[in-house]
Amino acid sequence: MSIKLICTDMDGTLLKDQKIISKKNLEAIDKAINNDIIVAITTGRVYRSAKLYADEIGLRTPIIALNGAYIGDSNGETIYKNPLTKEMAREFFEVSVKCGLNPYFTTEFGIISKKELPETHVYKIINKELEKDKQIELIVIDDIEEILDKYGDELLKGVCADKNNMEKVLEARTIIESSDIEKEVVSSWPDNFEIMNIGSSKGEAVKKLAKYLKIDLKDVMCIGDSENDISMIKCAGVGVAMGNGTEDVKRVADFITDTNINDGVSKAIETFI
Structure with missing residues (x-):
């Protein structure tokens, strides 16, 4: 196994609060990118909100938004969407x-x-x-x-x-x-x-993104803290639960990192990459 794609949730995971990405998380993501690892935000938020943080980090990769109901590239073009009936x-x-x-x-x-x-x-x-x-x-x-x-x-x-x-x-x-x-x-x-809609989940979106990027799922690491992250944590080669995550998330994870307040994303990246 060699991690080639990291999919990280935002709220309760990458962000310390609703707005801030810590310096350590930024540094760890930067190191991953410098090692030719793709980092993608995978969130329940709307695409436009997620893109603000992707731009802050310097990511030019697709964004999974709205719990997998939408995937957009870094230029705002739609890769996939699955609206409600x-x-x-x-x-x-x-x-x-x-x-x-x-x-x-x-x-x-x-x-x-x-x-x-x-x-x-x-x-x-x-x-x-x-x-x-x-x-x-x-x-x-x-x-x-x-x-x-x-x-x-x-x-x-x-x-x-x-x-x-x-x-x-x-x-x-x-x-x-x-x-x-x-x-x-x-x-x-x-x-x-x-x-x-049926078929919209972070797990299904990660599968679509991995296929789009021609990356095997065993080479994907997913990090999250809540119920909406379970599907992607289960489908990844390495599923990581945050220390502040819910118990049902921790039960399906391969690894439990520190909390979002204590730079859990950076510690997960350092552990596996």
Whole structure:
């Protein structure tokens, strides 16, 4: 085994908080790149947000975004996308609203939400520091039929999150998972769940990216911390769980590194590369 591709999650993994990549992680990634190893961001975030960090690191490699529902190259060109069906989107929206929650959809370019996102949302925070043309688009539409009419082919993921109403989030997830409509359902944080079309997962996207780059999966290392990272950790030659990761992630990993606060990504790279 010789690692040729590293796929790393962002939040809770590469980032120390919602915005910062540590100096040690940057240095380790730079060393990997200098050893002809490809490094790719693999995230639940929208492509435009992930690209900000890819540019900061200096990556000119494809980005897996939206839990694998979208893969884009470094120039913003689409390599792969798998949008929600209108049936999936409508069910997700209506169930979430019925449970008293504020659902939103993510696209390649941003978010379409029923209500204005809170000021504490990561994209709201990031946008305050960006020039207008680089900001993540935040669109508010409270009618699902209008959303489907305007953006139906661009809805790549549905997200429902509310840390103050986790019981309602769980209720909505349970209803949606038990329906007859097949879809992928995962969590990236304890207080949320996310839906994608069948075939959209980080694991499937890593397989597609490895094939695109002509790299064997045994030569891939994947690093993550949450439920949405399990599929890619299981399919990789080396699956790495963060020290701050959930127990179900740690159970399927080949190696457990340090936490995101303590530069776990850099330590994993140093261990295997």
